[in-house]
Amino acid sequence: MADYDVPEIPEDIETPCLEPGTMGHVKLYPAVDKHMEPLGFPPAKVENWEDAGIKKLGDMLEKYKSLQVYLDICVKCGACADKCHYYLGTKDPNNMPVARADLLRQVYRKYYTAAGKIAPGLVGAKVFDQETLDKWFTYYHQCSQCRRCSVFCPYGIDTAEITMAAREIMDAIGVGHKYTTEIVAKVHNTGNNLGIPKPALSGTLQFLEEDILDATGHDVRLPLDEPGADVLLVPPSADFFSEPHIMSLMGYAKVFHQAGISYTISSIASEAANFGMFIGNYDQKQKIAKRIADQARELNVKRIVVGECGHAWRVAYSFWNTLNGPFDHLDPNYPVPQHICEFTHDLYQKGALNFDKEANDEYSVTMHDSCNVARASRMGPNVGGQFEIPRALIRATCNKYTEMDEDTIKEKTFCCGGGGGLLTDELMDLRIKGVLPRVTALKKVMDGNGVNFLALICAICKAQFTKVLPMYGIPMDTVGGVHQLVSNAIVLGDRKGII
Amino acid sequence: MLTLLAYAVLGIFTLGFLRRIWIYARVPAPLVIPTTPAPVTKMGVVFRLFKEVAFFESLFKGDKLAWVGGYAFHGALAVVLIRHARYFCDPLPAFFAHIQIAGILAGIVMVGGLGFLFLRRLLIDRVRYISSPSDYLMLILLLGIGITGLAMTFQFRPDIVAIKEVMSNLFSMSSASLPLASIGDVIFIIHLTLVGLLLVIFPFSKLMHAGGIFFSPTRYQVDNPREVRHVNPWAGKK
Numbered sequence: 015m016a017d018y019d020v021p022e023i024p025e026d027i028e029t030p031c032l033e034p035g036t037m038g039h040v041k042l043y044p045a046v047d048k049h050m051e052p053l054g055f056p057p058a059k060v061e062n063w064e065d066a067g068i069k070k071l072g073d074m075l076e077k078y079k080s081l082q083v084y085l086d087i088c089v090k091c092g093a094c095a096d097k098c099h100y101y102l103g104t105k106d107p108n109n110m111p112v113a114r115a116d117l118l119r120q121v122y123r124k125y126y127t128a129a130g131k132i133a134p135g136l137v138g139a140k141v142f143d144q145e146t147l148d149k150w151f152t153y154y155h156q157c158s159q160c161r162r163c164s165v166f167c168p169y170g171i172d173t174a175e176i177t178m179a180a181r182e183i184m185d186a187i188g189v190g191h192k193y194t195t196e197i198v199a200k201v202h203n204t205g206n207n208l209g210i211p212k213p214a215l216s217g218t219l220q221f222l223e224e225d226i227l228d229a230t231g232h233d234v235r236l237p238l239d240e241p242g243a244d245v246l247l248v249p250p251s252a253d254f255f256s257e258p259h260i261m262s263l264m265g266y267a268k269v270f271h272q273a274g275i276s277y278t279i280s281s282i283a284s285e286a287a288n289f290g291m292f293i294g295n296y297d298q299k300q301k302i303a304k305r306i307a308d309q310a311r312e313l314n315v316k317r318i319v320v321g322e323c324g325h326a327w328r329v330a331y332s333f334w335n336t337l338n339g340p341f342d343h344l345d346p347n348y349p350v351p352q353h354i355c356e357f358t359h360d361l362y363q364k365g366a367l368n369f370d371k372e373a374n375d376e377y378s379v380t381m382h383d384s385c386n387v388a389r390a391s392r393m394g395p396n397v398g399g400q401f402e403i404p405r406a407l408i409r410a411t412c413n414k415y416t417e418m419d420e421d422t423i424k425e426k427t428f429c430c431g432g433g434g435g436l437l438t439d440e441l442m443d444l445r446i447k448g449v450l451p452r453v454t455a456l457k458k459v460m461d462g463n464g465v466n467f468l469a470l471i472c473a474i475c476k477a478q479f480t481k482v483l484p485m486y487g488i489p490m491d492t493v494g495g496v497h498q499l500v501s502n503a504i505v506l507g508d509r510k511g512i513i
Numbered sequence: 514m515l516t517l518l519a520y521a522v523l524g525i526f527t528l529g530f531l532r533r534i535w536i537y538a539r540v541p542a543p544l545v546i547p548t549t550p551a552p553v554t555k556m557g558v559v560f561r562l563f564k565e566v567a568f569f570e571s572l573f574k575g576d577k578l579a580w581v582g583g584y585a586f587h588g589a590l591a592v593v594l595i596r597h598a599r600y601f602c603d604p605l606p607a608f609f610a611h612i613q614i615a616g617i618l619a620g621i622v623m624v625g626g627l628g629f630l631f632l633r634r635l636l637i638d639r640v641r642y643i644s645s646p647s648d649y650l651m652l653i654l655l656l657g658i659g660i661t662g663l664a665m666t667f668q669f670r671p672d673i674v675a676i677k678e679v680m681s682n683l684f685s686m687s688s689a690s691l692p693l694a695s696i697g698d699v700i701f702i703i704h705l706t707l708v709g710l711l712l713v714i715f716p717f718s719k720l721m722h723a724g725g726i727f728f729s730p731t732r733y734q735v736d737n738p739r740e741v742r743h744v745n746p747w748a749g750k751k
Contacts, residue, residue, distance in 0.1 A: 032638050077747055079542040080730045086533070087725035090648050091583065092640035093575035107642045116643065129647070129717045137718075138645035161731075164548045166575025168565065168583075169722055170731035172546065296543060300748075332545050335742045349739045389548055392736055397557075398550045425550060 018446050020485045021103070026458075027422070027451045029096040033105040042155050042440055045190030049199045053298060056188035063187040064142050068125050070186045071118075071179075075126065080175040085122045087169050088112060094163035094173070099428045100156050103447030108153045111163035111173040117149050118180050147189065154180040155191055156444055158434035159292065159325075160385035165425050177434070178294025185293055193438040197289045201302055206251035206285035212238075215281055218254050226264055232506045234271040236263075237278045241313045245270070245277035247354075248306055248330075249321030250473035251285045258494040259476055262322050265497030268504045269358050273366045277319070283309040286326035287473065291333075292435030300337040303329060307338040316345040319352045322495045324384035324472035325433065327353055331391040355471060356393045358500060359403045362410055369411045369503040377467040378414040379499070380459050381405055382452065382479075383427035384472035398424075404496050408469055411503035416463040422455040432478030449482050456488070468493050515690060519683050522709040529716025530724065537728035543745040551736035558735055565732060578633055585626030586655075592619035593662070600677055617666055624659040627652055651718070654711055661704035671697035 047057030060066050075082045094111040096102065101109040108114060116138065123130030123139035130139030140146055159174035184190065200209045210218075219236040226234045237243065247270075253263040270277045283306040290299030310318050318341075320330045330351045335341070341350040349356070361367050383401060393399040401424045408415055422428050431448030459465040468479065470493070479493040552558045564570040569587075573580045596616025599609040631652045634640050665671055675692040682689060691705075692698045714720065727733060735741075 029639075032642055076540060077543065079537065079540040079728060080546065082540045083537050083725050083728045083730075086537075087719060087722040087729075089719045089722050090640070090643050090645070091572065091576065091579045092637065092643060093572055093579055095639040095643065097575065107639070110639060110643065112643045127717065133647075136645065136650070137647045161548060164731050166571055168569055168572035168575075169726045170548055170565075170571065170729040172548065172731045175546070296745075296748075332738045335738050336544055336745055336748075339742045351739075390546070392549055392551075392553075395553075397553060397736070400549065425548075 018443060018485065020446055021450055023450070023454055023457050023486060027102065027419075027454050029102065030105040032107045034107055037100075037104045037106040037109060037156060037444065038152060040152055040156065040441065040444060042151065043192035043438075045185075045192045045195040049192065049195040050185070050188065050190050052199050052202065053185070053195060053295070055185045055190060055195070059188040063147075063189070067147075067183050067187045068121070068142055070183045071122065072126065074179055074182065075122075078175070078179065080172060081179050084115070084169075084171045084175060085119050088115065088119065088171055089168075091168065093166050093168065094171070097163050097166050098157075098173075099160070099162070099431060099451045100158070100444065100448045103431070103450040104156075104444065106156075108149070109156055111157075114153055114157055115171070115173050115176045117146070117153060118176055121146060147184075150180050150184060151189060151191075154184070155436065155441070158385070158429045158431070158436055158448070160429035160433055161389040162385065162426070162429065165389060174434075178291070180294075181292070182294035185295065190293075191435065193440075194289050194293050194435040198293065198298055198302070201285055201287075201289070201305075205280075205282045205305065207287050207289065208251045208255060208285075210251060210254060210284065212281040215254060215279075215284055219279070222260070222264060222267070226267065230268075230506055232271065234264075234267050234506070236267050237276075239281050239313070240276075240278040243276040243278040243313065243315055245275060245317045245319050246283070246306075246310050246313055246315040247277050247279050247319050247321065248283055248286045248326075248351075249279070250287050250323035250326055252473040252477060253321055254284070256473075256477060258480065258491070258498060259322075259473055261501055262495030262497035265495065265499075265501030265504070266321060266354055268501055268506060269354075269361065269367065269497075272504060272506055272509065273361045274509055278313060278315070280306075280309040280313060286320050286323045286330065288326060288329040289435060291325055291329055299329065299333065303334055303337045307334070307341070310341070311343060317348050317352060318344065318350060319354055319357050321354050322471040322473065322497060324386040324474060326473075327471075328386040328390040353393050353403075355404045355407055355496060356399075358497070359394070359407055362407070368505040369500070370505050371411060371413050371503060373502045374412040374499050375414075377412060377499070378416065378463065378465045379408055379412050379467045379469050380416050380418050380456070380465045381408060381423070382418075382430070382456075382468050382470040382475060383423055383425075384470055384475050385427060385429050385433060387471060388427045389425055404469075404471055407496050408499060411499045414464075416459050416465050418455040418459050422451065428452040428455070430472070430475040430478040431482065433472075433474050437474055437477060445478060446482050446485055449478070449486075453483065453486050453488070457486075460488070466492060467499075469496050469499060470494075471496050515679070516683055518709070522712050526712040526715055530721075533716050533721050534724050534728075537725060541746045542730045542734070543747065545734055545736075545738040545743045546730050547734040547736050548731040549736055551734070553736050555735055558733055562727065562732060565726060578637075579630075582626050582630040582633060585622050586630060589619040589623035589626060592616055593623055600673075600680060603677075603681060620659060620663050620666065624656060624663060627656045627659060631656070647718070651714075651720070654707060654714075658704060658707045658711065661700050661707065664700050665697055665704065669695065669697035669700050671695065671701040676701060
């Protein structure tokens with residue numbers, strides 16, 4: 015492992031003084047032609063990129079109310095400035111949400127406002143040149159689109175919208191990021207972000223079935239591509255191969271088994287994640303989501319359930335209906351789509367599941383709310399269900415539960431530091447520093463309340479935490495999914511025959 | 514001359530403001546993006562926006578100093594504006610006699626709030642970093658309006674009867690001109706000029722946050738994407 019500068023964990027989350035340029039050195043791998051072209055982007059930086067970029071901005075101002083309004087109405091009050099985990103962790107002023115948004119706003123002012131044309135110096139308008147583009151590439155890839163800033167902004171300005179727009183403009187002029195574009199290309203080719211082909215997927219699922227049989231004595235199935243099942247289960251593909259993700263996958267399977275509901279995984283839609291959102295491209299977002307809608311028809315299921323994945327849940331919950339709806343062919347008695355936590359909680363409430371809490375007695379649990387679930391979606395019929403339902407499941411399956419500091423949970427939760435298309439090794443320095451606020455709050459309950467398990471419902475959070483928490487001296491197996499706890503506690507056998 | 518200027522200033526302000534609002538209203542919102550937890554009904558959204566506009570709810574959560582300064586300024590400005598109706602109404606309803614003291618106090622609070630915001634902008638490194646010259650000038654302009662107003666109230670009385678006469682007939686193309694017999698009269702002209710400047714700048718600046726907030730998708734959208742299909746008007750078009 016390369017040497018990284020890992021900060022000391024402070025007692026409390028502190029707002030640092032500015033240190034300009036601390037993260038200006040970050041270099042990302044640029045996208046290459048074979049990833050860009052299949053997405054409809056120019057293979058390399060186009061010749062007249064300045065004009066093309068400015069024109070693209072103009073097009074987007076006509077298409078996105080958020081962009082048009084948010085570029086106009088920021089009053090520079092600074093309420094967002096100390097809310098970003100990347101600013102708190104890196105001290106770089108360009109990581110203050112308002113300063114990040116200003117990198118694009120400066121260009122907007124220059125070319126699309128009277129004030130910026132008449133008096134650029136007065137209102138901070140800037141020419142779209144190489145220096146500006148470099149800053150865009152650097153700092154719009156230091157935003158995880160977590161929306162924490164939008165909670166505190168008096169006008170609800172959402173920096174995620176600005177970041178997505180900037181990335182979309184850069185892609186349109188042939189300046190893409192390798193990690194995200196490569197993954198989008200992969201999802202089209204293999205059906206998932208990890209590039210797992212069907213035979214490998216099928217082998218894994220069989221292996222897991224044997225594993226569960228050995229451990230529990232129950233024949234819990236993980237079916238693949240089985241038409242006519244009631245439910246299409248769409249997990250993030252990390253659930254098939256990564257630790258601790260796979261434990262949650264086993265949890266989902268046990269819930270289906272115990273409830274007696276037939277389901278299937280699809281090899282074509284074997285990925286809930288949608289990196290189209292991270293690159294801010296509407297067409298890609300739609301195309302990636304369409305695989306799942308098509309598979310639901312193809313396999314003739316009645317419901318779609320999405321696994322533990324934060325941004326995937328945002329796309330599924332908030333965007334699917336717009337992108338590929340309506341879903342009239344599915345069972346109208348259930349929301350489309352359903353989150354696996356909603357699904358399990360619903361069954362639990364109906365009495366279809368029994369939990370043995372003592373199975374989790376080695377754990378003292380706290381909950382990390384993942385940003386896209388917390389601030390961009392809902393579960394269940396009630397406002398705030400996205401907080402209550404996963405917590406209800408934890409309480410149903412565990413005896414020991416503690417909340418972290420209230421400024422770091424629910425809608426004020428801090429990003430894991432790896433979301434938004436930044437879960438790549440070249441950004442490790444950023445990811446280590448960006449997790450600092452979350453680690454600070456976590457360490458406090460670990461030291462003060464004996465917490466030893468961080469439960470969450472996001473594949474990216476799981477991957478990020480298992481990588482960076484050990485650098486802060488927190489063991490990797492502290493991190494796990496809510497359905498990992500469900501998996502441990504669920505009592506198999508003696509079906510109650512509900513549903 | 515004065516009449517023409519007044520028409521020009523009000524024209525720029527009104528048309529400019531309406532044009533921006535028209536743009537905000539017309540540009541489509543392709544996707545549902547409320548910052549959650551968000552209301553699940555339209556009435557809930559009305560309540561959410563009311564709390565934002567009446568109490569600056571999100572700012573209160575985010576930044577207590579900015580909230581104190583901002584709320585003092587905006588609240589006081591509202592009272593001051595109501596009090597100013599006395600210069601346009603004839604005959605004057607009795608109501609205005611009752612709020613005279615409140616209006617004058619509000620003038621002081623308004624200038625105090627602006628001064629506080631100015632110092633905050635200057636002294637907190639984060640806010641200083643994100644400030645352009647225009648951000649300071651905007652505060653100075655508003656301070657100028659407030660201070661000239663207070664100066665006329667407490668020290669340099671202009672010929673208010675003559676001024677009201679002129680202002681009342683401003684739009685009837687009379688050729689009357691403002692009195693210029695005392696320091697107070699001069700201060701009034703400065704006061705009026707700064708207000709005119711503010712109105713002209715308004716539609717071209719961040720002052721469009723007034724009005725703009727109602728078009729912020731994270732705040733005005735209802736959280737019901739599964740129940741009601743939101744249609745993107747430009748989907749499928751190139």
